Amino acid sequence: MSVAAASVRAPADPKWTPAQRYRRSLWLLTSRDLRVRYSTNALGWLWSVLDPLLMAAIYWFVFTQVFHRGVDHPPYIVFLLTGLLPWTWFSGAINDSAKAFTRDAKLIRSTTIPRSIWVTRIVLSKGIEFLFSLPVLVLFVVVSLFTDEPARLDWQLLLFPLAIVLQAILTTGVGLIVAPLVVFFRDLERAVRLVLRFGFYATPIIFSLGDLGRVHPSLEVIASLNPLSGIVGIYRAGFFDEPIDWLATAIGTAVSLVLLAVGLLVFRRTVPAVLKEI
Amino acid sequence: MTSVDSPAADAAAREPGAAVISVRGAGIRFRRNRTSRRSFKDLFSSRGRRARPGEFWPLRGVDFEVRAGEAIGVVGRNGQGKSTLLKLVAQVMIPDEGAVDVRGGVAPLIEITGGFVNDLTVRDNVYLTAGLHGMSKAEIDAAFDEIIDFAEIPDFVDTPYKHLSSGMKVRIAFAVVSRLDEPIMLVDEVLAVGDKAFKAKCYRRIDEMLAQGRTLFFVSHSERDLLRFCTRGLYLDKGRLVLDAGIKEVVDRYNDDYAPKK
Numbered sequence: 001m002s003v004a005a006a007s008v009r010a011p012a013d014p015k016w017t018p019a020q021r022y023r024r025s026l027w028l029l030t031s032r033d034l035r036v037r038y039s040t041n042a043l044g045w046l047w048s049v050l051d052p053l054l055m056a057a058i059y060w061f062v063f064t065q066v067f068h069r070g071v072d073h074p075p076y077i078v079f080l081l082t083g084l085l086p087w088t089w090f091s092g093a094i095n096d097s098a099k100a101f102t103r104d105a106k107l108i109r110s111t112t113i114p115r116s117i118w119v120t121r122i123v124l125s126k127g128i129e130f131l132f133s134l135p136v137l138v139l140f141v142v143v144s145l146f147t148d149e150p151a152r153l154d155w156q157l158l159l160f161p162l163a164i165v166l167q168a169i170l171t172t173g174v175g176l177i178v179a180p181l182v183v184f185f186r187d188l189e190r191a192v193r194l195v196l197r198f199g200f201y202a203t204p205i206i207f208s209l210g211d212l213g214r215v216h217p218s219l220e221v222i223a224s225l226n227p228l229s230g231i232v233g234i235y236r237a238g239f240f241d242e243p244i245d246w247l248a249t250a251i252g253t254a255v256s257l258v259l260l261a262v263g264l265l266v267f268r269r270t271v272p273a274v275l276k277e278i
Numbered sequence: 279m280t281s282v283d284s285p286a287a288d289a290a291a292r293e294p295g296a297a298v299i300s301v302r303g304a305g306i307r308f309r310r311n312r313t314s315r316r317s318f319k320d321l322f323s324s325r326g327r328r329a330r331p332g333e334f335w336p337l338r339g340v341d342f343e344v345r346a347g348e349a350i351g352v353v354g355r356n357g358q359g360k361s362t363l364l365k366l367v368a369q370v371m372i373p374d375e376g377a378v379d380v381r382g383g384v385a386p387l388i389e390i391t392g393g394f395v396n397d398l399t400v401r402d403n404v405y406l407t408a409g410l411h412g413m414s415k416a417e418i419d420a421a422f423d424e425i426i427d428f429a430e431i432p433d434f435v436d437t438p439y440k441h442l443s444s445g446m447k448v449r450i451a452f453a454v455v456s457r458l459d460e461p462i463m464l465v466d467e468v469l470a471v472g473d474k475a476f477k478a479k480c481y482r483r484i485d486e487m488l489a490q491g492r493t494l495f496f497v498s499h500s501e502r503d504l505l506r507f508c509t510r511g512l513y514l515d516k517g518r519l520v521l522d523a524g525i526k527e528v529v530d531r532y533n534d535d536y537a538p539k540k
Contacts, residue, residue: 106391106393109365109392111410272374
């Protein structure tokens with residue numbers, strides 16, 4: 001047994017600036033999330049793509065084979081995946097944010113790291129899973145090039161990272177609002193699931209904003225207010241002929257930034273009460 | 279409330295005689311029962327309002343200052359605010375009124391097993407917990423063998439945490455948190471668990487840390503432990519700090535107030 005008292009103070013003692021500390025803790029928890037997910041499941045990575053992939057296959061079959069619709073957006077499978085993969089990130093992160101404080105209550109009660117990390121680490125780990133799922137999209141894009149309905153590739157592909165940044169901002173904002181409120185109103189956890197299910201159809205994932213406009217022009221306007229409409233539009237811009245909808249993009253950006261500001265405010269005001277409650 | 283945790287603050291916190299913890303008029307308010315109504319307005323209204331029915335203050339108007347190297351024992355019956363005070367000092371709770379200033383890092387030996395993840399191995403858990411408390415990877419590398427050694431679980435390094443016995447879980451958690459290089463340590467009854475031999479080892483570890491000039495904040499019901507480690511006592515009763523004096527005086531006063539009925 002060596003309880004070396006002399007070695008207690010390490011020679012070089014790197015203490016951290018707040019920003020360093022935030023980054024380090026965020027990364028520690030994010031990698032813990034990913035490691036837990038991948039070490040406890042034999043299929044690991046496959047699970048994170050299986051869900052959107054299966055949904056894409058189903059919608060593709062229903063709309064192109066059964067109803068012969070959706071052909072306005074060839075290749076429809078690429079159209080679906082550019083909506084479904086980001087949606088999986090968003091809904092997964094919000095669902096987990098709803099449990100952020102309850103699931104790790106003990107750890108939160110024993111460390112003093114900045115509390116917003118409990119949300120941002122979810123956004124980050126789900127975001128990394130999203131990035132890992134992109135090869136699937138690439139695969140279908142490449143395959144489509146050999147069919148008579150190839151995906152069009154143009155300079156707007158460069159906007160793809162912008163969409164990722166916007167979605168990260170939006171998801172963080174919503175997560176920061178949802179996470180503390182669920183602690184006080186436990187029913188909210190179910191409400192969140194319900195709203196997300198509705199949100200899936202209120203977001204242009206299996207159809208486009210233009211399709212909605214053909215049902216009724218006002219629907220297109222209403223759907224544009226959903227920040228995800230603009231964001232999904234940017235994801236798709238590089239693959240399809242449809243011109244980018246700048247109005248929806250501008251609204252999406254503005255709403256995302258506002259939600260982040262609101263989220264930071266709500267979070268800061270509620271954290272003392274959250275710490276008492278968990 | 280402020281918390282300064284920088285190299286300079288840490289160095290200052292090791293300077294004997296410097297104030298490391300100052301608590302000024304601190305109070306915290308809880309709801310009496312979980313079901314009482316809570317409105318959105320409640321959440322956003324500013325802190326420090328009058329108490330309302332269904333609310334109570336487990337701790338209020340507490341004032342004291344701790345200088346570097348002091349060993350403070352907190353005394354009081356169950357439910358008089360001892361653990362709440364510790365949580366305020368650990369900064370895992372935020373006071374509703376007043377302020378708690380802690381200069382220098384804190385090694386909280388409270389809820390020590392909380393950070394451990396069942397599905398990860400002991401090794402991963404050590405890196406995670408120590409990392410969250412601010413140790414760098416190189417520091418953990420250097421301390422790793424000693425931590426495992428102290429916890430006496432060399433054969434379980436790559437075992438998932440959930441497969442450890444409850445005694446082992448506490449041992450490894452204590453080994454990690456007590457190895458943190460922080461000038462202030464908080465101890466809350468963790469020593470009640472574990473077998474006799476390990477308890478003795480924990481005591482030795484605390485003795486060593488005190489000898490290095492660290493500040494100790496100790497909550498216990500054990501008179502012997504209090505007298506052994508502490509020099510100064512804080513006596514909490516009904517959420518108020520009723521006596522702040524030498525440990526002997528505080529323990530005597532506590533015994534007078536709540537002498538066991540014979």
